Amino acid sequence: MIILGIDPGLAIIGYGVLEKKGNSFKLIDYNTIETSSKLDDVTRLSKLYDQLIELIKKYDPDQIAVEELFFNKNVKTAIRVGQARGVILLAGSKQGIQVAEYTPLQVKQAVVGYGRASKRQVQQMVKALLNLDEIPKPDDAADALAISICHGHSYASKEKWGDIK
Numbered sequence: 001m002i003i004l005g006i007d008p009g010l011a012i013i014g015y016g017v018l019e020k021k022g023n024s025f026k027l028i029d030y031n032t033i034e035t036s037s038k039l040d041d042v043t044r045l046s047k048l049y050d051q052l053i054e055l056i057k058k059y060d061p062d063q064i065a066v067e068e069l070f071f072n073k074n075v076k077t078a079i080r081v082g083q084a085r086g087v088i089l090l091a092g093s094k095q096g097i098q099v100a101e102y103t104p105l106q107v108k109q110a111v112v113g114y115g116r117a118s119k120r121q122v123q124q125m126v127k128a129l130l131n132l133d134e135i136p137k138p139d140d141a142a143d144a145l146a147i148s149i150c151h152g153h154s155y156a157s158k159e160k161w162g163d164i165k
Contacts, residue, residue: 001152001155002059005064006066006144008067009084009140010041010044010045011034011037012034012138015144016030017029017030017055017061017148018152029059030144030145033051035047045084049090053094053095056091062098063151064092065101065102066100066147067103067147070103070104107147108146126149129149
């Protein structure tokens with residue numbers, strides 16, 4: 001199963017592509033999509049959509065996993081990230097791909113085993129689980145890989161217990 005994990009944002013979107021076979025993960029790719037703050041939000045969202053469609057066509061994921069919005073004290077930022085999440089959900093849906101959503105707590109629990117783990121602990125576990133020489137950079141891409149790992153574990157658990165049809 002190919003999983004495209006996405007850490008949403010408007011300025012920077014992290015993505016991580018993994019292949020899950022049995023209980024192991026194979027890294028395919030990770031990076032970021034960036035949009036310029038010099039552009040208006042509508043143009044940025046349109047560019048984000050186009051680049052997501054390119055990613056989906058390039059990697060042909062079986063499933064997409066997205067981090068749910070964590071409410072930020074800056075309401076304007078939260079709304080903009082919410083709009084970017086909507087574009088991400090739309091891109092997956094339009095391509096006929098199942099999209100799963102996970103809270104930051106669920107991602108930490110699945111990757112580290114502790115829902116209050118630090119960002120550094122999550123990054124170290126991503127490095128270990130994917131047998132990497134160093135922690136993936138930038139942080140947004142490392143977060144997206146963690147979301148992919150979370151989905152791989154969660155999906156396998158649901159499949160095992162018959163929650164998936």
